[in-house]
Amino acid sequence: GAVVSQHPSWVICKSGTSVKIECRSLDFQATTMFWYRQFPKQSLMLMATSNEGSKATYEQGVEKDKFLINHASLTLSTLTVTSAHPEDSSFYICSARGGRADYEQYFGPGTRLTVT
């Protein structure tokens, strides 16, 4: 149990376009979902926290108009990178809380975004 999926697993897009990444909790209701970004050889960086039905809380330095997060249901959150630039190329990982153990975060497999 407690499986989180992400789609797509990798994507290449041109500079200036937008990319949507989906995060789904497959067998539990995710009351809270988290979006992380990880650059090579660096630790996870929390971008935003979202609760179902409410606006996401963004970390300092993360542009909310550029990284649009929607948590429309208890099993789905989406991250849209708008007007992508090469510096947005990174590994984006979502995680969800709300499974059998309230303290545990279950991670999706990640999405590798490359902006050319």
Add this chain to the structure above:
Amino acid sequence: GQNIDQPTEMTATEGAIVQINCTYQTSGFNGLFWYQQHAGEAPTFLSYNVLDGLEEKGRFSSFLSRSKGYSYLLLKELQMKDSASYLCAVMDSNYQLIWGAGTKLIIKP
């Protein structure tokens, strides 16, 4: 500020034992987590400690001392597949995870 410290890299031999340390300073404490992350993959949960002491789970054990702000992850009978980064994370008073930079563990035959 909040801070998690762990060694950047460690090397060990297949079949041996290795201990990865983590020290932390956070605003509040609601538990400490260890995650394993292979290159290019998302982290996977290894352990959770909220009370002082040792938690054993197969070849992996995790220890916590809240008074010292200290934890370690102990890996026994090392296998080549254990080569990965090991991330220490603390849940603060807001139930947010504060992440360490990770320890890259290299296993040599």
